[in-house]
Amino acid sequence: MSDGVPAIELRGADTVEEATLDNIWVANQPIGKLIDNQQTKIRELESKLENVEETAIEANKTANTALGTAGMADDGVRADGSPSKVEIVRHTARDHLVKNGLKNGETSLPLTKLMEMCEPQHDVAYQTAKDAAKTLATRWDGLALGTNEAGNKALMAAPGKYQKKLVGVVEESLGRDGLTKELISRRGKEGGR
Numbered sequence: 001m002s003d004g005v006p007a008i009e010l011r012g013a014d015t016v017e018e019a020t021l022d023n024i025w026v027a028n029q030p031i032g033k034l035i036d037n038q039q040t041k042i043r044e045l046e047s048k049l050e051n052v053e054e055t056a057i058e059a060n061k062t063a064n065t066a067l068g069t070a071g072m073a074d075d076g077v078r079a080d081g082s083p084s085k086v087e088i089v090r091h092t093a094r095d096h097l098v099k100n101g102l103k104n105g106e107t108s109l110p111l112t113k114l115m116e117m118c119e120p121q122h123d124v125a126y127q128t129a130k131d132a133a134k135t136l137a138t139r140w141d142g143l144a145l146g147t148n149e150a151g152n153k154a155l156m157a158a159p160g161k162y163q164k165k166l167v168g169v170v171e172e173s174l175g176r177d178g179l180t181k182e183l184i185s186r187r188g189k190e191g192g193r
Contacts, residue, residue: 007027008024008025008026009024009025009026010023010024010025011023011024011025011030020032061168061180064164064165064168065165065168065171065172085118085122085124085128086131086132086135087132088118088122088124089114089115089118089122089128089129089132090132090133090135090136091173092114092117092118093109093114093132093133093136093155094136094140094143094166094170094173095170095173096109096114097143097155097157098157098159098162098167098170098179099170099174099176099179101142101159101162102159102167102182102183102186103182105159106157107157107158107159108148108149108154108155108156108157109154109155109157110148110150110152110153110154111126111129111133111152111153111154114129114132114133114155115129130145130153133145133153133155136155137155140162140166141161141162141163141166142157142158142159142160142161142162142163142166143155143156143157143158144156144157144158159183159186160187162183164183167179167180167182167183
């Protein structure tokens with residue numbers, strides 16, 4: 001160095017072999033202290049990185065929910081802004097099957113049961129329930145209109161095929177967190193689809 005101080009010094013030890021990091025000095029500081037300072041900075045940066053990653057995961061989840069919600073918008077709203085019966089039935093079926101499909105493996109919702117679920121607030125015709133089920137089946141993977149084991153027309157579910165967007169929409173609709181974790185867990189058990 002130009003000020004006459006050697007770049008590296010050995011203090012408190014007679015030989016390099018006897019020296020510890022505290023005996024080796026660089027620019028008037030023990031190298032051990034310099035390393036400790038760098039390790040502290042690295043830990044701080046790692047902590048900041050973890051926070052950024054968590055924020056990114058939450059932002060991605062919010063974006064997927066928003067995209068799924070936007071994808072659900074259609075002509076199912078009446079002129080006064082209230083949801084139509086088809087939309088009410090569709091949301092009821094979607095929320096019920098996604099939640100119960102992930103939580104307890106329910107894979108069939110007969111249209112007659114769906115009609116009962118909407119009562120007494122709404123008098124739902126069979127055709128309305130069928131139309132709602134058809135719309136869901138064409139809109140989302142993992143949902144299909146079919147016939148259950150009892151021979152009844154039903155909205156059928158394959159929870160392992162649910163899209164994250166669908167699960168995010170249902171989480172938002174129900175105000176319930178944790179369904180995405182159920183989906184990820186289910187996929188892990190089924191081989192990571």
